[in-house]
Amino acid sequence: MNVPLAAGNGRLKDIRKLSRRSERSERRLFLVDGPKAVEGALALPGCVVEVFATPAGAGLVPPSTEVTLVEDRAMASLSDSVSPAGVVALCRFVDRPLEHVLDGTPRLVAICADVRDPGNAGTVVRTADAAGADAVVLAGHSVDLYNPKTLRASVGSVFHLPLAVEPDPAAAVRAARAAGLTVLAADGAGELDLHDPAAADTLAAPTAWLLGNEAWGLPEELAALADHRVRIPIHGRVESLNLSTAAALCLYESARHHR
Structure with a gap:
């Protein structure tokens, strides 16, 4: 030895x-x-x-x-x-160019814009993996994908699905639309309710979920690039949900409609 x-x-x-x-x-x-x-x-x-x-x-x-x-x-x-x-x-490094992870016919993608918390970023990657997503994009000033806390929170999922790091969130949105994805911005003031039957056709389409920063959400100019803004209904007194929790609800609702 x-x-x-x-x-x-x-x-x-x-x-x-x-x-x-x-x-x-x-x-x-x-x-x-x-x-x-x-x-x-x-x-x-x-x-x-x-x-x-x-x-x-x-x-x-x-x-x-x-x-x-x-x-x-x-x-x-x-x-x-x-x-x-x-x-x-x-x-x-395991990340690939944005155009590569969106190549083919993706059905479900998560785009994280300016997500700063490594635990949230890693959990989104893990949740996207569990929901059967085709890719995750960390865009803008998001936390380092290779931060040890991000890796630990992903529990190995960084090795399971395509990942891209894109400095320009708007470029990520435009690339997603060019790949045939409907871009849905997770927004507490969105015009669509995630659980409204009227949103079923939208959720059944190939989708890229646009997720914003933990503290201030999505900038108006970025949210405006999305095809729709979707709100998660809140039935209690809490003002908002943790980013990774919101991501889980959105990704799994899309996965349910896709299946």
Whole structure:
């Protein structure tokens, strides 16, 4: 058995620099933490560059996986988890150009505009995966897709469906419409009620849901580009719903109509 690498190893020091977003973006590499996430990365051809594990964690990856052993202290320096599971993978970026993720005949897409919270962004990716969506687009000044908290909240779904990062939210909306999708803006003041039978035909069409920032929603000029604005009915006294909850309701309502 190979001698585990220590925390002071030069290669590990270089990999630890990926904790910075600028370093990740420049090198288009990121770290994914935990056996489930690593398993998902390994299932995506060409994604994984190298797998690191402690001697105890080596048994948590598929038996045929080549593993570089590291000491426990070295693993702690690679993982952002309070209690590292013992396995981390160095991966290549998985996002693709916008036109590629919208290629073909997509039926359901989520466009997140200026979504800043990594937990929300990751949960939207996970929910889109569960709802059978064809793609997720992080647009504008959205949180880094490769932020460890975003990855953790996605629970491996970043490896399951096409993802795009688009600096211009309006460009994402225009591309979705060009791909034959009806763009629906999730808006508390929308003219359509998500549960109104009159909205059934609209929801049954190939759809891109446009989701806004947690605090201020969608800018008026962006919402105006949508084909319709759709509100989620609120029957109690709360003013609004959490972004990831709203996304789940919208995506699943579309999935229900599509099926």
